[in-house]
Amino acid sequence: MGYQRHMEFVLFPGRHHVLTRFQARYLSELAGPETTVIWAVTSANHANTRRNPVPYHRREAAIERFSAQTGLRSLVVPVFDTAPTDRFAEVTLKNVTVDTGLALGTGNTVVACSTPEVAALYELLGFKVVTVEGAVSPEPERPWDVLLRLAAGDETWRELAHPATVDVFDRYRLAEAVRTVVNDPVVGDEGGLSSTRDYRTYVEAFADGAARKWSAVREHVRPGRIVDIGCGAGAVLELADREPALRESDLIGVEVARHLFDECVHKKAQGAFTNPNVFFYRRNVLGGAVLPPRSVDTTLTFALTHEIWSYGDRYASLRAFAQAIYDHTVPGGVWINSDVCGPDERERPVLLHLERGDGQNPAAPRRDLAALPPAEVTAYVAGLSTRARFDQFAVDYRFPFAWEAAGDAVRLSLADAMDFLTRKDYTGNWLPEMAEQFCGMAYADWRELLTGIGWELDVASRAFRNDWIAEHRLAPVASLTGLDGQPLDWPVTHLLAVARRPLNT
Template sequence: MQVMRHVLFPGRHHVLTRFQAEYLAGLANSDSTVVWAVTSANHENTRRNPVPYHRREAAIERFSVMTGLRSVVVPVFDTAPTERFAEVTVKTIAVATGLELTPADTVVACSTPEVAALYAALGFPLVGVEADQEHPVERPWDVLLRLADGDETWRVLAHPATVDVFDRYGLTETVRSVVNDPVVGDEGGLTATRDYRTYVEAFAGSAARKWELVRGHVRPGRIVDIGCGAGAVLELADREPTLRESDLIGVEVARHLYEECVHKKAQGAFANPNVFFYRRNVLGGAVFRPRSVDTTLTFALTHEIWSYGEQWKSLRRFAEAIYAHTVPGGIWINSDVCGPDGRDVPVRLRLADSDGRNPERPRDDLARLGPAAAGEYVAGLSTRARLDQFAVDFAFPFAYEAHDDGSVTLPLGAAMDYLTRKDYVENWLSETREQFCGLEFADWKALLGDVGFVLEPASTGTRNDWIVANRLAPVAALEHLDGRPMEWPVTHVLLVARRPHTAMA
């Protein structure tokens, strides 16, 4: 093939390989420029994109020096799937560098057929890099998976530029932790079906109530909000005169929410200069040094760790991590949903059936409809029919028995899991992956005591009476099996757990 003036090399470029160095050396000459279009440049710390852009750029620049290739590196931000991806990339390069790449002077090097086809449609000549080889050649992602699996042969396949950057910046363990994370999804959230817009709005609306609940228990010093969402609670902590000398630290794993925190800080939302945000998953390893945090806050988080992780195993690991980073005398304040006392006790549940449709059977294909269509379908069901649909979609199976009088017998915990979730139709596919009632207050006491914490007297199970009055009582009633009315049980828990001054190491 005729040597072109430019070689456009689109890709995520987390790992550069020795094969790529040999291939590009044969494709380009001293007058050619390799244009590295680094896609998903605004993503990091996810399975699909574990390495931040600035580290990828550093490796490419070092690669260029070591191989003698003239390179230009351009970040391309992630976009929704579009047939115009190739066109967007070419335009991004033009805006960033002034280079107007055309089919007459540019060859596109791409091993992904679907992406290559988009450039071919624009008239660009193509080379397939690894895809062109007679014998199979490992692609960069294959090499990265070797690294994630602990296979040290990745160092032989990767180019020394990548190995050097990974070693200098400790990226090897970071990649292994992110790729093998049991909780976080490919795109950096707990679930791909969550509508983060409504999630942020709901959390912001309740932030004042949450802060008022815990502010009297906060110990000044180093204050960490794990699962901080969009930083709404830390904004309120920032206004507390007694905390003006404290460090306020937000930790968030979901990319969308972390980016909102960073944006708020950049816009001057915080008066305290010592406000910091980290994108981390506490289950992936220690985030803070041992005995370095005075107060840890968690709101509506622990049920997600339970649900998306390995239930008891993940939650205990989380509690142990918090205990380890808490100073002696420091506290962990946890506010979350909670299962009722005696959650396994069978009860009778009566539900309204005149407030929506009652199909003959629930659907088993809501996930294929997508979040919006699934939510619209569920919203049209009666409260009774919605229970049947919940039983199909809920990630934590339970048995229930329907009776001729319209009532249903099921465990109390399952009843409350349904009743406290039935109105979240906008995020139905996400909410049905989470279990609110996996633990009751006694379970929390046992877990925290076993880890080494001591519960303060303020710790208690509570009932959200607004939910009872507005969401539950109008359409549902709980009864004992003998027909006696049952009081609505607790729905939430407040745990103020202190690490003793004289405690286990």
């Protein structure tokens, strides 16, 4: 490493969630007494996701402690996440300059990087690169490998991690948080339910429907600590914030998707809320209790429980969620759940008649949509007739179901028919929607689940049909009949459950 000792700086880009004993030895040999190590901490604006389970300020604390213990002269620079770009190295260098005033160049800096794709970007700029773990044989475990040991409950991570990381993780109880996030059954690498969702359309939909949702539940809200789980971009809480009767309440939003959580935080920073006690948390509700026992007066969930059913272990996950809500609710408190609902007689065989003249009718459905850009998927599915769209649905839907052509109609169960009909117009997020099941639970199933846990259902609880959807989305292009050919009314599509925890529990 002779030439590196003449370098003024060592640029060390990475996520740096875990610092290792190997890194301490390597950097101590690499950096001379006059060398400054520049720790460019990437994804500094991300936390609580699988790829970035540790927040930046904890990473920075560990680096500073690491530097003090090893005697390295260090500077720590946060680098916010960017869209994938071949100019990542240049972006990082500019971040360093803006943050520190230092100009790193090929004449004064060596780059320490063990990720080949990133190292190649610096080499293209003319920098000398040392590959850290990649330069040693046998290759030592990399920081991410050590973190995965921790996540798996393997305590040998403590022997590989540097004492600075171990100390920060122990003092701030980060180990369990990392295990929860990394082993999360729902959240994707970047903290969402699906990597292909267009969250912009979700934000718009939440905003458009917020007033309707709030008006439907407002009379059942109990003042105190009010929690909206799956709060989206915070639109319902904005309306709750305007209620004079709730001015003394705490308003808490819980959201798993990073894109939506960031929007909530941005709104709060911009003064969208007048109540000073508005808080937002990024949590996955399937990872365990969200809030302490008996601490919440009102829990709101809108269009959430079908996602728990779909992305989790169906009934088992839904029951565990309902139990967690029960546990964090004060006696006399309420859980208000508004969501889609399966029809009664879910398994009843029916004939579904669908329009063919409202779009294209290809010879066969496509099986390659997952390989296409989202815009192409949207355009293709939107151009299909309702009947052809059903054929595409049967290919893409993640919940296999039995069906067969019956002349001009399709024979299938009532629940499967309604799952298609209530999803057929979601062309803008077609593939993500194919991973969700709307009609997995009928209202009777909900009643049995809730009362079995101990909830009491308010008389306002009910299943109902969205008549606007039936009139404008279903009736123009579809109809239902029994196997005898007799017309059937459109079944229920939604539920409102107002569940109270009894006072004597």
